[in-house]
Amino acid sequence: xxxxxSHTQTVQIVVNGIPRQVPAxxxxxxxxxxxxPGTTRTSVAGEPRAPLCGMGVCHECRVRIQGRIRxxxxxxxxxxxxIDTDAGTAPGIATPCP
Ligand code: FES
Numbered sequence: 001x002x003x004x005x006s007h008t009q010t011v012q013i014v015v016n017g018i019p020r021q022v023p024a025x026x027x028x029x030x031x032x033x034x035x036x037p038g039t040t041r042t043s044v045a046g047e048p049r050a051p052l053c054g055m056g057v058c059h060e061c062r063v064r065i066q067g068r069i070r071x072x073x074x075x076x077x078x079x080x081x082x083i084d085t086d087a088g089t090a091p092g093i094a095t096p097c098p
Contacts, residue, residue, distance in 0.1 A: 011079045028072035028083055029054065029061050040072055041086045 009024040013031060022031040029051040032038055039048040040061045051061035054073045061072035064084040072083075 011077050011081075013077050013079075013081045013083055015083045016085060022077050024077070026077055028063065028065065028070070028075045028077055028081075031077050032063070032072060032083070032085065039085065 010021045011024050012019055012021055013028075014020070015032065015035065020031070020035065022034065029040070032040060033051070037048065039050045040063050041049045043049050049060045051073050052058045053060070056071055056074045059071065062069055063072050063086075064070070065072075065075060066082055067084075
């Protein structure tokens with residue numbers, strides 16, 4: 001049975017304090033990519049970074065989820081999930097590896 005777009009379920013997440021509705025079942029990386037700037041962290045050189053490999057290898061997608069460092073590409077969005085990126089922060093305080 002084919003589902004129509006009107007039956008698509010969504011969950012509410014909070015990204016950097018801003019509530020957002022996203023399709024249920026998508027990864028945090030996909031949710032972040034839907035909203036500008038789509039970045040996840042800042043490199044030690046001060047460059048914005050975003051998910052690259054999508055399979056848990058590069059760690060470019062490190063974010064804080066519920067206060068804990070997680071890989072956005074390996075985490076499915078859940079209702080009420082609080083996600084904090086460090087995009088735009090000063091160099092040298094980038095999110096460490098989980
Ligand atoms: S995008 Fe490479 S580890 Fe998540």
